[in-house]
Amino acid sequence: MFTHDDVCDLVQIDLARVRTIRAALVAPEAVTGLADTFRALGDPTRVRILDALSHGELCVCDLAAVLRLSQSAVSHQLRLLRGLRLVRARRDGRVVFYSLDDQHIMALFRQTLQHVEELREPFDSRASAGADARSLRAGRTLRTGRK
Amino acid sequence: MFTHDDVCDLVQIDLARVRTIRAALVAPEAVTGLADTFRALGDPTRVRILDALSHGELCVCDLAAVLRLSQSAVSHQLRLLRGLRLVRARRDGRVVFYSLDDQHIMALFRQTLQHVEELREPFDSRASAGADARSLRAGRTLRTGRK
DNA sequence: ATAACATATGAACACTTGCTCATATGTTCA
């Protein structure tokens, strides 16, 4: 248990840097905002929803058909995405059309895809990191797999 | 329950588009990769770890001190981040230094922070062009400030 | 009005996740 006020109980390697970096960290609200937004993107269903919407607006029903999901599941996820202003709703009669609310999102997708593709490259670019690669099968499940 | 093979049971608004968009969706491995990576960024602790490491490499102990987290918690999270190649480990004696493995990550942070700041704006910015112009205002770095 | 349709939402559930605690692994030094 670590309830220190100024300094860690452990022996620090570089105490000065600890203080300096701690003072330079991003504000807590920014951390929360970043984490919330990334978490919204961190689910396959929501990624697929946003991907589908990147082709233009879609009503809930068509979106469910495109992704082969239940209307309820889609609606729940859209609510979440709407709350984060990632998608926007437009009502037309009894149909509600959804579209991307922030074009930056697609740029994020593109950039992150680049990173993901680097993941699949051979491992010997770095010697010390090679041993660690064993813990996670590269390529397949990126999750913390069972063994 | 929706177990359809080609078409949704529900009445589709635009069946042609459903087919077209379904054919244009990103590949399942890409979806998985994107979601896994974003999920890794979708936790406040990991955001803070990456933020701290953006100032340069740190050993586990100092990282724990900077963020006031237990060594174990930090180590567990670093393992996850390492598996996704977001951070890299370098051993020096009994100390292990971690650093960012992909500089793209900080660009993602910066872009997403822009989105987050738009979230806090008033709701009447329905005009699409206007909202985009204002978002560029905060062209600063991540290190906006203190608490 | 009522029926039919499109969407939203609450509850319940299985599953995941991030932490702590205890302990194991690996490294240096006496």
Added chain:
DNA sequence: TGAACATATGAGCAAGTGTTCATATGTTAT
């Protein structure tokens, strides 16, 4: 060798998440 230190990891648990099912809300047409 053994003690001290730095890090890694497994187990267990409380909290969170995504889905389904049932139902509510809102809109259009009859």
